[in-house]
Amino acid sequence: MKIDHSQPLEYSTHQNQLNILGFWIFLGAEIMLFGTLFMGYFTLEGRTGAGPTPAQIFEITPVLIETFVLLTSSFTIGLGIHAMRLGRKNAMLSFFAITLLLGLVFLGVEIYEFMHYYHVGATYQTSAFTAALLTTLGTHGAHVTLGLFWGLFIILQVKKRGLTPQTANKSFIFSLYWHFLDVVWIFIFSFIYLKGMM
């Protein structure tokens, strides 16, 4: 394996560069995936049948908590990558751990939010609106959940194997994924919640 020392560790082999570019192309597909969910949501948000409307079920407090938690986690993982590029393994691991903890908080609040919807009679089966809402949120939430496991695996690997071209590459790609989930959340926050409460 040829290692190019003029590049940051995560770009230092050809395979690493392939992985990063490939992941960006994957993110292009993810844009389309969430875009489609939004198409569905916008089309169906007014079609509430006998169920509640968006304004009736949305609550600002949990949404605000989720938003600030996720924004902060996107910041901390950015710090993690910064630390990684400086070769500070322990700082990086701490930032990654904080990120995952914030992710866990986000997920907790989201689960609370889902239970709230259930109690006010907005279940998966209630109407086209609730189905579109819960599928969009759920797809994002499932991504976060997967990210928690993935991030954990990466922390374990960095701990055990140190910062090698491989582990640095995986960590960097994970950070791309996490930032992307934040971008998606910004759109959910703006065009599902705020628009719905406007």
Next chain:
Amino acid sequence: MEFFERFAIPHPSPAIYASMVAIALVTIGIIAGLTYFKKWGYLWREWLTTVDHKKIGIMYLISALLMLFRGGVDAIMMRAQLSVPDAELLDAQHYNEIFTTHGVVMIIFMAMPFIFAFMNLLVPLQIGARDVAFPRLNALSFWLFFAGAMLFNISFVIGGSPDAGWTSYFPLAGNDFSQHVGTNYYMIAIQISGIGSLMTGINMCTTILKMRAPGMTLMKMPMFTWSAFIANLIIVFAFPVLTVALLMGTTDRLFATNFFTSDNGGMDMLWANFFWIWGHPEVYILILPAFGLYSEIIPTFSRRNLYGYKPMVWSMVLISFLSFLVWTHHFFTMGQGALTNSIFSITTMAIAVPTGVKIFNWLFTMYKGKIRFTVPMLYSVAFIPLFTVGGVTGVMLAMSAADYQYHNTMFLVAHFHNTIIPGVVFAMLAGLTYYWPKFFGFMLNEKIGKWAFWSLTIGFVLAFFPMYITGLDGQARRMYTYSEATGFGPLNMVSFIGAAIMAIGFVLILWNVFYSFKNSSREIGSDPWDARSLEWATHTPIPEYNFARLPHVNSSEAFWDAKMNGHQLFRGEYEEIHMPSSSGVPFIMGMIFFVAGFSFVFSLWIPAVIALLGIFFCMALRSFEKDDGYHISVEEIKETERKLGGAK
């Protein structure tokens, strides 16, 4: 007992029982054969665990051919049923199931693997690479496709086939009107293979962007690689739409949600909308690689370089964008206003322009060329006028006001078969014949090949041109019969005869493979057609590492330059070669996906959850795995090159 009843066929017939027996016997036969000849180890080591793009390509090819025959049998049954008025060969339910599976099998499980076969076989060779960017992922893509295809194909013996058309429109595809599990198969089998296609899209785009040989700029790539790049780009952005639509359709059917239902706010039209946002780009995903193959074949047999390389590239780039902007033309009659229909009429007609540009480029390539009418060239030459008819009738359909007359008649059926058969299928058969010697070491017999070509072309014209007429006269598609008074009888009989002639053509192609395997010479060298691009610069058979030294490229026809103008492709010393190692995980994951899919189809939640956990387990395993591949030493390379007849 109740538990087992759900696996029964809701609407059995002797033909289905016969297929059950046949499937059981063939399975037993294969297992017995493998055991008797002690081939299990060979199968596992050389095929099931391979990550070599060439072998994966061959597996796609075999699967595509198998599915071509499965879909072809469906087609013959439909044409037989319609050959005379008031026929009773099939009843309405069987007819519905057959046109549904025919469409799905042909598009998703025949045409898609066929183009993936050529992408896998050719792209790394054409760009001078040793494999794709993510070989392991590539194997997983194949096994997901395979799992999806198998899942879809067992539907007609376990639980019943889908019967709501390949477009599976709601509310017909919902629980109210499609009660048995058939449509679950549709949703889940296509989902699984769709995920595989998406991964191939990402893989190929990365490969083409980052793994080209030294000197090969984007504008020096062979045209097939360009077409593959654009097709995969479209895949990356089109398939997620299908993923979401299928997910919603699945939850509607399994968890009683209301996306596409008729009450609680559900909107059936949203399905049609999603389906075609994916569906129209999908037809370009199929046709672009076909264009790419013609662009390789026509210059070779005209002994001229491709006319207008740049316009060819730009027209494809434009198509990749426009193909996402025309989807409404599939449902002009759905009820949206004239403004919307007009916008999409115009975009649809616009997309015919870059397509037309390409036709002229091929014509100018042949103009004043020294044309050799070999079998691949015959297909290419027949393609041009026949495909033009398909394009012109497409533009007729694109006029939204006129489409109220044509929509969902046999005219539409004629249009899309007219684009897909001379466009996609002929290209695949031409490519098969053209590349056969490179991958299998012998040529297919030209004489039998020509017989097959003529059967297919004449059969095609007889089978589909009459549909334009009956369609304009009002024969609706997807009707299982018609009365004598309609007067559709004679032309439908002509169609049946055409279909039968096409069937003969396909059988001739199979026969050709057997015949040539037995009789053809193995002394054909590595460049039997006197071809032009880089894939022909390899040895035949191609060593696992493709190129002992990576080629240096100066034009899109580097191999031709090397032969004619003394360009030196291979320079420098041999170096150790790094290769990816084989793995059984993709195959195992494919099988787990199959189990998961089957469990979802029948709402068997416990196995479904176990299978999903299995999938996550495989992914976790992959995360922790250290996989550095292996190295081929310089001595080994020298030895292999010597055996293959001279260093390259």
Next chain:
Amino acid sequence: MKELFPAKQVMGFVASLVLTLIALLVVFTDMSYTAGMTILLVTAFIQATLQLVVFMHAGETEDGWAIYSNILFGIVIVVLSVLGTLLILLWDM
């Protein structure tokens, strides 16, 4: 020492907080639907760009052009598909 301090990240974070607060205005003040949607569109797209450029380093290597074109292609297609879908199913139905 200068290298150690992640100035870029901190600025990005502050900017995203500010943009979020601006977006919140649409709920906590009285404004027309058009004004509200305009604010949301502007803040959301700026924030997304911020994440891409500041946090995700989209343009930092020689593949930057491919990454940007890919993302841009995706965004354009998504926006057009959303508009088309709404046109077909809501505005012009």
